[in-house]
Amino acid sequence: xxxxxxxxxxxxxxxxxxxxxxxxxxxxxxxxxxxxxxxxxxxxxxxxxxxxxxxxxxxxxxxxxxxxxxxxxxxxxxxxxxxxxxxxxxxxxxxxxxxxxxxxxxxxxxxxxxxxxxxxxxxxxxxxxxxxxxxxxxxxxxxxxxxxxxxxxxxxxxxxxxxxxxxxxxxxxxxxxxxxxxxxxxxxxxxxxxxxxxxxxxxxxxxxxxxxxxxxxxxxxxxxxxxxxxxxxxxxxxxxxxxxxxxxxxxxxxxxxxxx
Amino acid sequence: xxxxxxxxxxxxxxxxxxxxxxxxxxxxxxxxxxxxxxxxxxxxxxxxxxxxxxxxxxxxxxxxxxxxxxxxxxxxxxxxxxxxxxxxxxxxxxxxxxxxxxxxxxxxxxxxxxxxxxxxxxxxxxxxxxxxxxxxxxxxxxxxxxxxxxxxxxxxxxxxxxxxxxxxxxxxxxxxxxxxxxxxxxxxxxxxxxxxxxxxxxxxxxxxxxxxxxxxxxxxxxxxxxxxxxxxxxxxxxxxxxxxxx
Numbered sequence: 001x002x003x004x005x006x007x008x009x010x011x012x013x014x015x016x017x018x019x020x021x022x023x024x025x026x027x028x029x030x031x032x033x034x035x036x037x038x039x040x041x042x043x044x045x046x047x048x049x050x051x052x053x054x055x056x057x058x059x060x061x062x063x064x065x066x067x068x069x070x071x072x073x074x075x076x077x078x079x080x081x082x083x084x085x086x087x088x089x090x091x092x093x094x095x096x097x098x099x100x101x102x103x104x105x106x107x108x109x110x111x112x113x114x115x116x117x118x119x120x121x122x123x124x125x126x127x128x129x130x131x132x133x134x135x136x137x138x139x140x141x142x143x144x145x146x147x148x149x150x151x152x153x154x155x156x157x158x159x160x161x162x163x164x165x166x167x168x169x170x171x172x173x174x175x176x177x178x179x180x181x182x183x184x185x186x187x188x189x190x191x192x193x194x195x196x197x198x199x200x201x202x203x204x205x206x207x208x209x210x211x212x213x214x215x216x217x218x219x220x221x222x223x224x225x226x227x228x229x230x231x232x233x234x235x236x237x238x239x240x241x242x243x244x245x246x247x248x249x250x251x252x253x254x255x256x257x258x259x260x
Numbered sequence: 261x262x263x264x265x266x267x268x269x270x271x272x273x274x275x276x277x278x279x280x281x282x283x284x285x286x287x288x289x290x291x292x293x294x295x296x297x298x299x300x301x302x303x304x305x306x307x308x309x310x311x312x313x314x315x316x317x318x319x320x321x322x323x324x325x326x327x328x329x330x331x332x333x334x335x336x337x338x339x340x341x342x343x344x345x346x347x348x349x350x351x352x353x354x355x356x357x358x359x360x361x362x363x364x365x366x367x368x369x370x371x372x373x374x375x376x377x378x379x380x381x382x383x384x385x386x387x388x389x390x391x392x393x394x395x396x397x398x399x400x401x402x403x404x405x406x407x408x409x410x411x412x413x414x415x416x417x418x419x420x421x422x423x424x425x426x427x428x429x430x431x432x433x434x435x436x437x438x439x440x441x442x443x444x445x446x447x448x449x450x451x452x453x454x455x456x457x458x459x460x461x462x463x464x465x466x467x468x469x470x471x472x473x474x475x476x477x478x479x480x481x482x483x484x485x486x487x488x489x490x491x492x493x494x495x496x497x498x499x500x501x502x503x504x505x506x
Contacts, residue, residue, distance in 0.1 A: 130350035133310050134364040134416075135340040137333065 025217050028139050029147060035140035042145035050111045050146065051153025055160065057110060061102045062094075062161030066168025069093060074177040083177050087184035088191030090169035095192055095200040099162035101248050104207035107154065108240035112215035115146055116236035119219025120229040128220060143216040150208035158204040199255055206247050211240045261324065263288055263420050263452040264309055269318035271301075271308055278304050279476045281318070286420070289450040291442070293463040296473035297498065302456040303347065305473070306422045309454070310342060311335040323419060340368065343413030347424040349405045351397040351412070357384075358393035361412050368416065383411035387441050403434030410441055421445065423455040427462045439465045460499060472498070 036043060069090050077083045119142060122128050131138045166188055173179035218236040222228045264286040271279040278301045286292050296302050307313040308320055311327040320327045325338050351360050358380045365371070365379060380393050387407040397405055406426060413421055423442065427435035439462050445451045446466070457463055463470060470487055472480040474494055480487055487495060 125353070126346045126348055126350035127352055129307070129312060130344070130346060130352075132312055133339060133342070133344040133346075134367075134413075135336045136364065136367050137336065 022217050026213050029143050029213055032137060032140040032144050036144050036148045039141055039145050042141065043148045046145045046149035047153055050149050051157060054107060054110055054157060057106050058103055058157045058161050059164050061106050062099065062164035063168050065094060065098050065102055066090065066165030067172055069098065070169035070172035071176070074173060078177060083179055084183065084187065086169065086173050086177060086179060087187035091166050091188035091191055092196060094162050094165040096196050097248060097252065099165055100158050100200055100203035100207065101244065103158045103161045103204070104211070104244040105241055107157070107207070108211045108244055109237050111150065112211050112236045112240040113233050115212065115215035116219040116233045117229060119216055120222035120232040123220055123222040124225055124229060138220065146216060147209065147212040150212045151205060154204035154208040155201060162200070199251055203248065203251055207244050210243045210247060214240045214243060261288060262286065262321070263323060264454065265321040266308070267319045269308060269315045269320060271304060271313060271315045273304065277476065279308070282478055284471060284478065284481065286452050286454055289446070289452055290468045291446050291453040291455065291466050293455045293457060293467035293470045294473060295458060295463055295470060297458060300473045301476040302473060303424050306344065306424055306454065306456055309422060310339055310344060340416065341419045343418035343421040345409050345413055345421065345423045345426055347428065349409040351405060351409060353397050356393065357395050357397065357408050360397065360408060361415050363412065365415050379415055383415050386414065387411045388437060403430050403437060406430065406438055407441060414445070418451065420452045423453060425457055426455065427457065427459055435462060442466045
């Protein structure tokens, strides 16, 4: 019994220690931000890999959210004679929550796993030690470009997903619900208020920060060879996804209250 | 002046003490070999010398600068005076040989393409490597990878080189190539070196002095003649075992 309590206590201490280390890591990343100019080539390269190459998955995500949402909402609204509200509902749901969250989750899986696996492999093969040994700060060289590129690219990717989702919803409404596209479009645009745009467009920056820092943190703290790289990658994706959803909840509740 | 001085260094890893009260010195231009079995703490000593690991107590001084109390960013200029050859080479596998050699030169200097090409050529020549600049690390043999790692460490003209098991896993011919390069660096460039190994033959061919470590404690520090005449049972056993296995 005592040993069980001790084991649980050690596990909790370990988790708390990890969270503390993550916050120290974030502080180091923020302090290293001025190195972004020095490593601008790396940042551009990461913008291509983390942003441009993620266009397809983001667009597909947006497309299917829009299609599914319009079908589900449209059929339910049609029963009440309210199918004209489909445009407004799709736009609101997509811009405020679904667009940023789905994009965030997909980028957590795609970019988070890439960051954790890359840095984890470098860690277990002593490449990170080599960087430090030869006087290069791995946070400045590897983490800052990944963070900056995500901060720059996540918003356009989210906007793309939002736009495609709304257009997909318009297509579904036109074909199956026989809602005039012009009416759908004006309903969608008129239904959005400034605070919806603020909430929807602020989230990607937060997601960029948490996904980049969490995945890089797990990568740089990898131990235990190739199995460790696998474990770090899983932890990075799981933790990033949970934090994306948690941040969404915070935004929805707190920011909504503030902007009310 | 001592290029490296460790004074009473005790170091802990994962809550377990791995070095106990270690004191070592490296003089200018000297090659010191640290012998010891696997897990004795040899690599940990090298990492402590680079400031990659912080001691629990004691002092680490490199080129007159005490690292122990410096912040990470303040250690960086000191590290730029040291070249490290990692046991697994730690070459950047997504970069070509030439890019690996130039990686840290580019980090700290602005140079023309011609100057950088010249550095690559010089380093490859110094390490007895042909025109392999465009190859990727995974296209090279173990011995060639090791020499590329040495070339990378030399590219920015360090004052000290730390070798972590430089010949482990290599056949005798490749191992001799590596020790030849190490001797060449010592005689031509007067680079101070610390070589961590458990292979006595290689230690004998490069060392000016030798230290032996057992379970995190330095049990001997002196010359080869002295270690051979030591009556310490562990040292005798270790040297006999090594001679037998080699």
